[in-house]
Amino acid sequence: MTRPLELRIGVLPGDGIGPEVVPAAELVIDAALASRPDVKITWQRLAIGHEAISRYGTPMPEETLEVLDELDAWILGPHDSASYPDRWRTQLTPGGTIRKRFELFANIRPARAFPGTAAVSPKMDLIVVRENTEGFYADRNMYAGAGEFMPTPDVAMAVGVVTRRACERIAHEAFRLARTRRRRVTIAHKANVLSMTSGLFLETCLDVADRYPEVEVDHQHIDALAALLVRHADAFDVIVAENMFGDILSDLTGELAGSIGNAPSLNTSETKAMAQATHGAAPDIAGLGIANPTAVILSSAMLLRCLGARHEHSALGRTASRIEAAVETVIGQGVCTADLGGTASTAGFIDAVVAAMGS
Structure with a gap:
């Protein structure tokens, strides 16, 4: 068996559709690793954006940053800084603050057309x-x-x-x-x-x-x-x-490639890594259950591959490939959200990806 690996990964849902799509990545990763006792991920949920303003009085609390200092990596949801109270609109965004603090100098953004999309x-x-x-x-x-x-x-x-x-x-x-x-x-x-x-x-x-x-x-x-x-x-x-x-x-x-809703992204430094979808918070569809979680799921797969390379743990790379293959299979079968011309809900798409990994 591959040597055991324990990781602590932060989850920052953010604003708009963030609380709908970011947990999807956590769910899909857990499902993909369910059969791997050699990898244990502990998720740490942290507040940014409107949630942080209501709890801490600021969209990017120092409490959150201090926890990030101790984590291996994290998944950042979108932020809707245009809707923050006036005093915060001209300040550095949550993502910008995190990027500067950890000097995440490389932003890796793949663009690949999936079969079944109108690319x-x-x-x-x-x-x-x-x-x-x-x-x-x-x-x-x-x-x-x-x-x-x-x-x-x-x-x-x-x-x-x-x-x-x-x-x-x-x-x-x-x-x-x-x-x-x-x-x-x-x-x-x-x-x-x-x-x-x-x-x-x-x-x-x-x-x-x-x-x-x-x-x-x-x-x-x-x-x-x-x-x-x-x-x-x-x-x-x-x-x-x-x-x-x-x-x-x-x-x-x-x-x-078909939709910015499919576009993943990874931000990295020499020691830290952050998964972040290319798209924004899309507040106009927040809470409707129709947001496309593909970009966040694929961003998280990139994060796993990065962590696998850094920890020399090949199982994470294989898990990332498994997640990516499941997403491609599901979209190819026509199970997709409205931005791709489909009728699937956010939850329905996530369920289909998990099922595809199982098959």
């Missing part, structure tokens, strides 16, 4: 590797203060930050990942216009590429790449991008 690119199977700590986003480009400011009421400015260190480490993530796939990396950039910032990103990624001679590398201007993805998404394997470009491209590829 624009039915043969696509790619991964966007997004640098997660710098760029133009105002919540992640300053040590203190905001990266956006207005010197006059009619002028708004933004600071974009690119460092060689951050470019190097995200490039290594992309090339290591490509070695396990089809061995091709595409660098997304705009060095023809942003010659210093985007130019540094391109230059650094190409320097890192020299250390991976077995991986083919090319680079594309971000606007041309977006057009190529619409036409030939199946030609791409791993795309590495800075923060904002990666965010935009991963939403695009998620929709090209």
Whole structure:
């Protein structure tokens, strides 16, 4: 028998549809590991968002962060910061606070079309590797203060930050990942216009590429790449991008694959990992029981695979593959939620995935 492994994983349901879809991941993982006595997961439920505001007076309580310090990993639900009380709307979001505290620099976002979905690119199977700590986003480009400011009421400015260190480490993530796939990396950039910032990103990624001679590398201007993805998404394997470009491209590829509701995501540092679906809180359908839990389930499978690699416990990788295969089988059978054109409820879809794993 494989050596025993005990893990503590946090569950942060969040806002909107979060309390409906995040527990689905916990349920599916428990079902997948039910026959594995060598793996024990202890779940730790923690409050963020509206739940935390009502209990602690803040959407991201220090109590939650202190528990996260002690955990192996966690599953983060979506947050609806636009609906928070005024004093919190301009503050760092719960996800942003967690990302900064644990320096989750790599955001891994797969986009794969499942049989049975109305995908624009039915043969696509790619991964966007997004640098997660710098760029133009105002919540992640300053040590203190905001990266956006207005010197006059009619002028708004933004600071974009690119460092060689951050470019190097995200490039290594992309090339290591490509070695396990089809061995091709595409660098997304705009060095023809942003010659210093985007130019540094391109230059650094190409320097890192020299250390991976077995991986083919090319680079594309971000606007041309977006057009190529619409036409030939199946030609791409791993795309590495800075923060904002990666965010935009991963939403695009998620929709090209059938629905952003299927788009998983993993945020990692050298020691911590956080599963987080690409989609938002969707407050308009919260509580209706029709939300698509696919993205959170697949994000959690990515989390298991990551933990399996870090703990050298192959059972977690096999369990992740089993969960992914069950999701693909169920969607292929036409059991899916309304965003994919189906009639299944959230609970009905979860039950079907658990049943598929059992069969």
